[in-house]
Amino acid sequence: MATIKEIADRLGVSISTVSKGLNGASDVSHELKQTILDTAVEMGYTTKRMKKEENKKLCIFVENMDYESSSHFCYDVILGFKQSAFRENWSVTVLPITPTFQSQEKYDTFMLKNGYSGAFLIGLNLQDLWIDQIKTTTIPTVLFDNYVRFNPNVAYVGTDSSEGIDIAIEHLCHLGHRKIAFLNGSLHSMITELREQAFFNSMEAHNIPVNKDLLANGSYIADSAKDYVPRFLDLGATAILCGNDLIAYGVIRECEMRGFRIPEDISVIGFDDLPLSAHLNTALTTIRQDRIELGKCSYLALHGLLNHISIGNITLRPQFIVRNSTAKVVDR
Amino acid sequence: MATIKEIADRLGVSISTVSKGLNGASDVSHELKQTILDTAVEMGYTTKRMKKEENKKLCIFVENMDYESSSHFCYDVILGFKQSAFRENWSVTVLPITPTFQSQEKYDTFMLKNGYSGAFLIGLNLQDLWIDQIKTTTIPTVLFDNYVRFNPNVAYVGTDSSEGIDIAIEHLCHLGHRKIAFLNGSLHSMITELREQAFFNSMEAHNIPVNKDLLANGSYIADSAKDYVPRFLDLGATAILCGNDLIAYGVIRECEMRGFRIPEDISVIGFDDLPLSAHLNTALTTIRQDRIELGKCSYLALHGLLNHISIGNITLRPQFIVRNSTAKVVDR
Numbered sequence: 318m319a320t321i322k323e324i325a326d327r328l329g330v331s332i333s334t335v336s337k338g339l340n341g342a343s344d345v346s347h348e349l350k351q352t353i354l355d356t357a358v359e360m361g362y363t364t365k366r367m368k369k370e371e372n373k374k375l376c377i378f379v380e381n382m383d384y385e386s387s388s389h390f391c392y393d394v395i396l397g398f399k400q401s402a403f404r405e406n407w408s409v410t411v412l413p414i415t416p417t418f419q420s421q422e423k424y425d426t427f428m429l430k431n432g433y434s435g436a437f438l439i440g441l442n443l444q445d446l447w448i449d450q451i452k453t454t455t456i457p458t459v460l461f462d463n464y465v466r467f468n469p470n471v472a473y474v475g476t477d478s479s480e481g482i483d484i485a486i487e488h489l490c491h492l493g494h495r496k497i498a499f500l501n502g503s504l505h506s507m508i509t510e511l512r513e514q515a516f517f518n519s520m521e522a523h524n525i526p527v528n529k530d531l532l533a534n535g536s537y538i539a540d541s542a543k544d545y546v547p548r549f550l551d552l553g554a555t556a557i558l559c560g561n562d563l564i565a566y567g568v569i570r571e572c573e574m575r576g577f578r579i580p581e582d583i584s585v586i587g588f589d590d591l592p593l594s595a596h597l598n599t600a601l602t603t604i605r606q607d608r609i610e611l612g613k614c615s616y617l618a619l620h621g622l623l624n625h626i627s628i629g630n631i632t633l634r635p636q637f638i639v640r641n642s643t644a645k646v647v648d649r
Numbered sequence: 650m651a652t653i654k655e656i657a658d659r660l661g662v663s664i665s666t667v668s669k670g671l672n673g674a675s676d677v678s679h680e681l682k683q684t685i686l687d688t689a690v691e692m693g694y695t696t697k698r699m700k701k702e703e704n705k706k707l708c709i710f711v712e713n714m715d716y717e718s719s720s721h722f723c724y725d726v727i728l729g730f731k732q733s734a735f736r737e738n739w740s741v742t743v744l745p746i747t748p749t750f751q752s753q754e755k756y757d758t759f760m761l762k763n764g765y766s767g768a769f770l771i772g773l774n775l776q777d778l779w780i781d782q783i784k785t786t787t788i789p790t791v792l793f794d795n796y797v798r799f800n801p802n803v804a805y806v807g808t809d810s811s812e813g814i815d816i817a818i819e820h821l822c823h824l825g826h827r828k829i830a831f832l833n834g835s836l837h838s839m840i841t842e843l844r845e846q847a848f849f850n851s852m853e854a855h856n857i858p859v860n861k862d863l864l865a866n867g868s869y870i871a872d873s874a875k876d877y878v879p880r881f882l883d884l885g886a887t888a889i890l891c892g893n894d895l896i897a898y899g900v901i902r903e904c905e906m907r908g909f910r911i912p913e914d915i916s917v918i919g920f921d922d923l924p925l926s927a928h929l930n931t932a933l934t935t936i937r938q939d940r941i942e943l944g945k946c947s948y949l950a951l952h953g954l955l956n957h958i959s960i961g962n963i964t965l966r967p968q969f970i971v972r973n974s975t976a977k978v979v980d981r
Contacts, residue, residue, distance in 0.1 A: 467812060480798060480961070610953075614960070617949065626965070629966040632960075632963075633958070634960075636801070636959070
């Protein structure tokens with residue numbers, strides 16, 4: 318756990334300022350207080366005030382995703398959630414879960430047994446046992462990128478994939494691309510299905526017939542690319558839209574290994590805007606998700622559910638970030 | 650952000666004229682003021698007036714809907730919004746607007762001129778001039794039951810119509826109804842379109858063919874019923890789903906005038922759950938919208954936009970309220 322001195326060093330302020338900020342002293346500005354609190358949360362500092370209220374506990378469950386480093390997608394989502402929860406004196410536990418764990422522990426029972434008032438679940442897929450149990454849960458529950466119909470105790474938070482994909486296709490069309498491949502993420506994921514549907518809708522709206530051989534489901538990792546990129550290149554794709562940035566990293570590598578230049582020969586677009594994406598040799602054009610705000614909105618939704626407000630979903634708009642991995646089409 | 654000098658240069662007038670125009674000085678003509686404001690808006694200029702703490706002003710625009718009495722749909726929506734806004738020291742003005750007003754005042758210009766930092770708009774339809782202008786507005790704007798794609802300054806708040814209609818159809822199916830009519834609200838409304846689509850989807854999901862003669866668009870008032878109910882009855886409808894509670898009141902009246910009993914002969918379902926609906930002679934089964942919370946969520950969305958968080962939409966779940974206007978089908 319971080320000390321007050323470490324927080325002070327990071328922010329370049331005095332120890333007494335940090336201490337005042339954490340204790341809500343009136344001679345520290347509102348903005349600085351927020352910054353001190355946000356930084357304290359990020360660095361894992363916990364105030365006594367938080368520990369006192371032992372029964373205010375929330376849990377974040379993460380499946381099949383990394384979150385330990387700020388380069389990981391989930392890091393900022395969790396951070397945003399914690400920053401908001403901390404302000405209302407919740408303690409937040411982060412637990413990685415597996416399908417095996419879900420088969421051993423029923424969701425509601427686990428929550429009750431451990432005294433959690435509510436939960437935020439990230440990375441679950443449609444075949445997960447807990448997704449099925451959450452259809453009827455009585456525990457306030459927020460799902461990231463997953464949706465359960467009819468249960469007023471469950472909300473869905475995510476980014477509008479449809480709008481993101483549509484802006485990306487519009488961008489590629491504007492650059493003259495028509496042979497557009499889509500290397501999507503894993504099957505059995507709601508977000509994969511939404512993005513596929515968005516791709517079909519947008520291609521249709523732009524009057525571009527979809528060649529199904531230019532569509533594939535890998536998984537949300539860079540290694541997905543090697544199984545599909547050769548086919549896309551053989552079929553003359555001039556642009557490859559990717560289910561996330563990690564896939565895009567793999568796609569760029571596979572293209573370059575085969576002597577195709579990005580963006581001169583092939584345009585590549587990611588989804589997420591991970592911190593690394595701006596710093597690749599060829600900086601990635603991508604559909605940005607605001608992860609800190611997604612975390613904050615997830616807390617907001619959970620706060621609503623805890624107060625019996627049946628928030629069904631909160632969707633953030635994506636932001637399209639044009640960098641260097643897309644360019645005008647050149648006939649091959 | 651543009652400076653006053655840049656606006657002056659663009660218009661070929663002096664800096665002091667621009668300054669007077671922005672501050673509403675009486676010695677600048679009305680036309681020139683409008684031009685200065687229009688240009689300021691176009692160039693992204695923001696007045697200090699808008700940023701000052703003592704001038705924290707929001708506006709709620711209402712078109713074509715009543716809101717003065719607690720029996721009106723909008724009353725609680727506005728109340729919920731104000732309750733949340735007042736806690737953060739905003740003053741809130743409620744302005745009824747008309748299509749004529751919209752043709753006389755550009756949205757962004759009106760907002761800037763009056764020093765409003767953001768707005769919440771209720772009751773606009775798809776043909777309204779302002780809806781078109783809001784597609785590119787730079788002013789934080791929340792639309793109730795309307796959606797504008799791609800603009801990160803605009804959010805949509807509403808109730809999930811799809812889920813509401815689906816629960817209603819499920820309820821009617823469970824009671825044995827198959828000749829289900831749908832008297833929807835006005836054309837040129839996003840919510841009307843969403844509810845119609847939801848009706849088709851749900852009927853299909855329940856394996857009930859849709860008879861298009863049992864579908865109609867009236868408007869969102871009780872008087873709509875008299876034009877369509879006779880046809881529905883002639884065609885043997887056993888249940889009538891309505892676009893809102895007001896329509897349902899009219900439907901019940903028309904049925905009863907023709908000797909059909911509710912619910913023995915005809916089941917009727919509303920949408921909204923207005924305060925009166927529980928107190929009709931035959932208390933209305935309806936799809937409830939939580940109006941206070943819709944207002945609060947609208948403020949929440951606006952608060953996000955004002956802080957540069959691109960909330961696209963917040964959707965609340967409906968609640969299905971079973972009362973006395975629905976019953977098992979009896980063959981006529």
